[in-house]
Amino acid sequence: GAVVSQHPSWVICKSGTSVKIECRSLDFQATTMFWYRQFPKQSLMLMATSNEGSKATYEQGVEKDKFLINHASLTLSTLTVTSAHPEDSSFYICSARDDPGNSGNTIYFGEGSWLTVV
């Protein structure tokens, strides 16, 4: 199946610094990518929809200035957590749809990125 690569898998950063997480679709083009956040033993919560060449669409309650999303190409979306705080520590997962022309196509997920803010 299609592959979505996410990097880094694990990252530890100091409070107040920024961290960038990359999401790449390796063998398909993705005009739309999605960023989720997952707390321990909980489900995935959609943070934002990343649209290639345009602004991301954020879910209610997600701070746009804190979670910067850039989708500069058809295979790459990045999530930057700015001025990170310990409460931002979480598992972040990206996903991508493999065919923008067919809304029923499968959405594939990256392996996730563990962020720990100390």
Next chain:
Amino acid sequence: AQSVAQPEDQVNVAEGNPLTVKCTYSVSGNPYLFWYVQYPNRGLQFLLKYITGDNLVKGSYGFEAEFNKSQTSFHLKKPSALVSDSALYFCAVRDPGPAGRRALTFGSGTRLQVQP
């Protein structure tokens, strides 16, 4: 609005026995339904999907799911469970209509524990 319910936090089954993980959904129109599996500290792996056609959908690793429109359900099944099937399973729905979200909405997840 679209939503998914997984009523069981955990399902326990003995190896070799059949397993069922329950899922019910709510969308305004015809749903697109998905099952994903998550192993510890990993991302989600796609198992199967229902878009249209036969109500019984076969997927990866011997899993299958049955779409039941009248009961708004999409239960995941496997005839004979393996210990390696132990993981967290998520049901997800997407409303493909013009008012629906492009992103998937996930259920709360069901932990499957298969005992040797």
